[in-house]
Amino acid sequence: MERPEETVQGAQMRQNLEELRALGVEPYPRRFERTHVAEQIHEGFEQLEETEAVIAGRLTAIRGHGKAGFADLRDGSGRIQVYVRKDEIGEEAFAAWKLLDVGDIVGVRGEVFRTRAGEVSVKAAEITLLAKALLPLPEKFHGLKDKEQRYRQRYLDLIANEEVRQVFAGRSVVLSTAREFLEKRGYMEVETPILQPLYGGAFAEPFETHHHALDLTLYLRIADELYLKRLIVGGFERVFEIGKDFRNEGMDRTHCPEFTQLELYEAYADYNDMMELTEELFESIALRLHGATSFEYGEFTIDLKRPWKRLRVMDAVADAVGADALKDPTALFEAARSKGVDIEAGAGFGACVEKILDQLVEPNLMEPTFLIDYPREISPLAKQTPYDPEIVERFEVFVAGLELGNSFSELNDPDEQLRRFEAQVAKRAEGDPEAHGMDEDFVTALMHGMPPTGGLGLGIDRMVMLFTGAPGIRDVILFPPMRPDRKE
């Protein structure tokens, strides 16, 4: 990264700063009172024409014209043109205007009018420098394309690429719509610990840290689940939390070690209720963002109109590798291998199912689909189905091939929960680093009685990808994690 003094253009901009100071211009003044934003002037032009407006924003283009000039000024609402005439603002002010650069933040007071070419503009009577820029902006036509620089200097990405602003505006809509939707249904927003002495609620390796005062190893949460269910025990019947979870794993198009999850729990409900809630929530967001339940994602047209497809996991697996393969783990393993599933030797039944889903089933789930009823073995927090104790009431939800959420009828039998934890602990002892740990205190909570409960976790980042058409998770996270820049 060049320092301003090291580039010709940066040096020029700094020189302009010094010359402005010499003219008595303060380049970094304090506050500025504006009367309008760009959008208001465009929308209210009929009423505002020939009246005075005060606007402020960044100069994104300057078109000099001898003793006059035009500039594009961009504020948070949009863009508006500024027209400057030497005979209107005077000799001195015009000299100062000539020293402004693209990128500077300015305030402009002047009359609203329409140019000969028909563009709504503000004719400057007074221009106030509000912040002098000392580095040039990316090129106006092609924008900023270098992915590395876009992520490292997201502010430049936001200035240069309008569609990036739209993605993050969409993210905000997803969050606010979800909050509003849940609050209307009587849900209460809560906050549970991010630093946890035990981590659980998902299969993942955690980030580990140390608290000096307590001399205690703590883990950044991998899920909110076990604390939220304690709140259901405590008598809050509908709770949700939106927050960051952390999983110590690699990054790819759909994974980021630090990601945002919405988790919610509802007493006296089950996973069927959670499916309906999911459908309704997604519909609300789609209507808010796109005005319809259907919209484009990449080359696909997605329609979120409910009801969504429901597909039993074991049916999907039978479909993928043949029904005969379901009779025992060995047969399933062989069948998976023969279909080209990458799977390690010695994988059990549950692990085989997971790999088959992962590689043969899920990537093809383009239309909204609930994959339902998972093997108990790979779902230690979910309640068994009435029809088969080896199968639990659980679903994962997929749209456009994206895994967006996970839900159970929550296991509330403390003895069964203890047995499930013990089975997980055995797996961890066998060397599975992602197996669930024992949480005695959580079992104690269940012993005090947790009502039947439906729970749901939704990956906010992936939902934002879906709703905004963003190709990757890094494109919906403002500052994705990066290695430090060590270029020399």
Add this chain to the structure above:
RNA sequence: GGGCCGUUAGCUCAGUCGGUAGAGCACCUGCCUUUUAAGCAGGGAGUCGCUGGUUCGAGACCAGCACGGCCCA
């Protein structure tokens, strides 16, 4: 972790067979009082990611490293 690709002016990108660095935008100078990717004329701007190697000569070829991207695990 593996494979492939990328890194050249502030930005977007060319750079042929290894022969001494290019364009557009941006910037500077001049002209220009309704332009809008303003225009016209002229100009300046580079540690070609880093380190080493091959060569008379490397942006280009080779090796290593750094950072990033895509795909796979």
